[in-house]
Amino acid sequence: MKARFKKILAPSLAVVLLAASVAAVAQQAPKPENLIKWRQSAFQLVAWNTGKIKASVEGQYNKDEVQRAANAIAAIANSGLPGLFAAGTEQGKGWHDTSAKPEVFKDAKRFGELNAAFAKEAGELATVSAGGDVAAIKAQFGKLQRTCKSCHDDFKSKD
Numbered sequence: 001m002k003a004r005f006k007k008i009l010a011p012s013l014a015v016v017l018l019a020a021s022v023a024a025v026a027q028q029a030p031k032p033e034n035l036i037k038w039r040q041s042a043f044q045l046v047a048w049n050t051g052k053i054k055a056s057v058e059g060q061y062n063k064d065e066v067q068r069a070a071n072a073i074a075a076i077a078n079s080g081l082p083g084l085f086a087a088g089t090e091q092g093k094g095w096h097d098t099s100a101k102p103e104v105f106k107d108a109k110r111f112g113e114l115n116a117a118f119a120k121e122a123g124e125l126a127t128v129s130a131g132g133d134v135a136a137i138k139a140q141f142g143k144l145q146r147t148c149k150s151c152h153d154d155f156k157s158k159d
């Protein structure tokens with residue numbers, strides 16, 4: 001009985017496991033539509049949080065709110081955004097048509113460098129926010145915003 005189990009069941013178990021792992025690999029490649037949605041959502045969240053910081057440092061300063069927003073931006077900036085610009089997503093629709101320029105895919109190295117600069121300045125902003133010095137936060141926030149602009153100038157079409 002034991003030997004029979006091994007002979008019949010073990011090979012079929014292997015087939016089932018193989019099928020399961022093939023399915024898992026297939027699941028690991030997200031649909032282009034999802035990749036585009038995720039990157040558009042990520043940048044929308046970044047914009048939401050930069051808006052909160054701008055309102056806070058230009059109006060009624062709220063230390064906790066600025067800190068939370070800066071932390072959120074730093075986390076998104078460090079989440080590996082260039083991975084969402086995978087081959088096959090040069091064109092297409094996420095929440096709407098992608099506004100990534102073809103240059104993103106032609107010069108992935110520079111795109112990665114600009115993303116790294118974005119992540120660095122966002123990390124700095126999170127650090128500076130903890131100090132609660134509004135002038136220093138404003139200055140660092142300006143540096144962060146320049147990283148948005150320099151990437152958008154080259155890699156995002158105007159909408």
Ligand code: HEC
Binds near residue numbers: 040050155
């Ligand atoms: C490394 C490059 C890069 C950096 C840095 C960057 N962006 Fe973007 N951003 C893009 C690209 C590319 C798109 C287009 C995404 C798409 O539509 O597929 C985009 C799209 C957006 C969008 C539109 C999202 C949508 O709904 O389609 C907003 C808003 C945005 N970025 C805000 C920001 C802000 C604010 C910053 C800085 C704090 C920033 N981005 C930094 C490259 C960048």
